[in-house]
Amino acid sequence: MMTALRRTRAYQTLRHWRHLLGSSRYRASDREARAAFRRFCQQEGGLGLRHDLRPRGCAPKTALIVRNISLPYAKIEAVVMKALQMAGFETIVFGNREYGFLRYDWLAGNRTGFTPWDFGVDGDGQWVDQQLARLAGLQDWLGLEYDGVHVGRFVIASALRALKVGQLDFADPSVQARLRGTLESSVRTARAAARLLEELKPNCAVFLDRGYSGQGEVFDLAIQKGIEVLVWNLGYKSDRLVLKRYHRGNQRDHPLTPSAATWRQLCAMPWSPEYGRRVRDELFQCYDAQDWFSVVGTQFGKAILSRETTRHKVGLSCDKKVAVVFPHILWDGSFFFGEDLFDDYTQWLVETIRAAAANPRLQWVVKLHPAHLVKARQWNDPGKPAEVRAIEAAFGHLPAHVKLVPPDTELSTYSLFEIADYVVTVRGTVGMEAALFGIPVVTAGTGRYDRRGFTLDSSTREEYLAKLATLETAPRLSPEQVERAERYAYGVLFCRPLPLSSVSLDYARDGKATPKLTIHCRTRQEWLDAPDMQQLAGWIAEMTEDMMVWPA
Numbered sequence: 001m002m003t004a005l006r007r008t009r010a011y012q013t014l015r016h017w018r019h020l021l022g023s024s025r026y027r028a029s030d031r032e033a034r035a036a037f038r039r040f041c042q043q044e045g046g047l048g049l050r051h052d053l054r055p056r057g058c059a060p061k062t063a064l065i066v067r068n069i070s071l072p073y074a075k076i077e078a079v080v081m082k083a084l085q086m087a088g089f090e091t092i093v094f095g096n097r098e099y100g101f102l103r104y105d106w107l108a109g110n111r112t113g114f115t116p117w118d119f120g121v122d123g124d125g126q127w128v129d130q131q132l133a134r135l136a137g138l139q140d141w142l143g144l145e146y147d148g149v150h151v152g153r154f155v156i157a158s159a160l161r162a163l164k165v166g167q168l169d170f171a172d173p174s175v176q177a178r179l180r181g182t183l184e185s186s187v188r189t190a191r192a193a194a195r196l197l198e199e200l201k202p203n204c205a206v207f208l209d210r211g212y213s214g215q216g217e218v219f220d221l222a223i224q225k226g227i228e229v230l231v232w233n234l235g236y237k238s239d240r241l242v243l244k245r246y247h248r249g250n251q252r253d254h255p256l257t258p259s260a261a262t263w264r265q266l267c268a269m270p271w272s273p274e275y276g277r278r279v280r281d282e283l284f285q286c287y288d289a290q291d292w293f294s295v296v297g298t299q300f301g302k303a304i305l306s307r308e309t310t311r312h313k314v315g316l317s318c319d320k321k322v323a324v325v326f327p328h329i330l331w332d333g334s335f336f337f338g339e340d341l342f343d344d345y346t347q348w349l350v351e352t353i354r355a356a357a358a359n360p361r362l363q364w365v366v367k368l369h370p371a372h373l374v375k376a377r378q379w380n381d382p383g384k385p386a387e388v389r390a391i392e393a394a395f396g397h398l399p400a401h402v403k404l405v406p407p408d409t410e411l412s413t414y415s416l417f418e419i420a421d422y423v424v425t426v427r428g429t430v431g432m433e434a435a436l437f438g439i440p441v442v443t444a445g446t447g448r449y450d451r452r453g454f455t456l457d458s459s460t461r462e463e464y465l466a467k468l469a470t471l472e473t474a475p476r477l478s479p480e481q482v483e484r485a486e487r488y489a490y491g492v493l494f495c496r497p498l499p500l501s502s503v504s505l506d507y508a509r510d511g512k513a514t515p516k517l518t519i520h521c522r523t524r525q526e527w528l529d530a531p532d533m534q535q536l537a538g539w540i541a542e543m544t545e546d547m548m549v550w551p552a
Helices: 002-006 009-022 024-043 046-050 071-086 099-107 125-134 138-142 151-163 173-200 216-224 260-268 273-288 307-314 345-357 372-378 386-395 413-419 429-435 461-469 479-495 524-529 531-541
Strands: 061-066 089-094 204-207 228-234 240-246 322-325 363-367 402-405 422-424 503-507 515-519
Touching: 002 009, 009 024, 009 099, 024 046, 024 099, 046 071, 046 099, 046 515, 061 071, 061 173, 061 216, 071 089, 071 099, 071 515, 071 524, 071 531, 089 173, 125 173, 138 151, 151 173, 151 216, 173 216, 204 216, 216 228, 240 531, 260 479, 273 413, 273 479, 307 413, 322 345, 345 363, 345 386, 345 402, 345 461, 363 413, 413 429, 422 429, 429 479, 524 531
Parallel strands: 061 089, 061 204, 204 228, 322 363, 322 422, 363 402
Antiparallel strands: 228 240, 503 515
């Protein structure tokens, strides 16, 4: 009874007013959120979301939206809800029920959603105590499951992100306390999610992030129960969404990983050099416009420089080949995709630099991820990047033939493709990009573009490190390998993303890459006629794994 009451709009509105009256901090936060919502409705077309797009006369199915934690993304979630409505779904939200989020939910036609607390706050303290008594290190944690839910993996990923570190000191009492609290919360969420799925019996569950505690538990349980799982992500440039359907066979795949069926289609396409040129032109234009993964501001304020200027800025000579190492952000998205050769991104980075230091026949460049700048602002984190701290702890100073390029460099990543003879990554997007230019790419993990015929993959750490020890002997990619990279990139750039027309979506140059969304559909019929919404709603109703937009 009380749960049903909490879910009403009247109850949440009264609760909101009580907080307004009782907290000056809450009033200040709400003032900003309310102004953004009013601006969205009055100036950015948000009132167009009010239309109910469900087919008339049909009993709706149920789509469970597992909420993202960031308020600026609520309006984008609302657009996804419109497509679900067109496909015949009633949408219900699970997660944060703060009033700032509810404004967008109600605007899009949702009832007040559920939180884990609606299903009781009982955890499983005895089980948690038993596990903590035996968990000795990272691998124990990563293998920890609760009723088939990978709670250990979600706890570790969440702790790394919260602490902004690449590795955890499991002997540190403060780390132990955080892990205990996060594990207790993860178990509660898993129990609540099981009850939620049993009560609602949704036809599908929809996610953005699904590798952290709070979302990951629902993802795992939905997969277990055979519920359709749809994941949406923001594309590689403005006005793009990427969607993928997950099941037991692909739940560790990156969202951009083509399914087996998609890859067969890409490999079977009649091909010409023009397609490869088109892919490289698109890549250059995105970098030149500073719109390459602008969702995290990777190229904001960056410039494409000449080969000579790039060498000079990095401090490289012309008498030796160059290998560029592209680390992932050590605490971001850890353990989401595939399998890694090393325990974590930090161990990979340290061992890779150790191998680079032992191979002076090459000049090595370690290019830190440019998204650090935006993420530091988003998380109010003024400290050094975790990669810098890890390098200082392991090496102190790097040898002269190993150069470190910080995130705040003016140098566009694209400039490095002009001078790189080799690229090293775990599974970063740069691996796909570099291969387009014939650059050999050494990977250290699965789950993305590995084993597609254009990368140097390894099955063991020893095999990987042996490649780095003699990397200067590796030949450039053959024309056949470059073509396979082109086919893969063609799918990633032109087939997988959905070009948006019913809305405009880009990202502010405000230091946080805040999403800016403008709704163009003002009537129900305009929504129903919009090509992007028709494509998206049609894919939701299908059973295919990848959302594909095959160019004519």
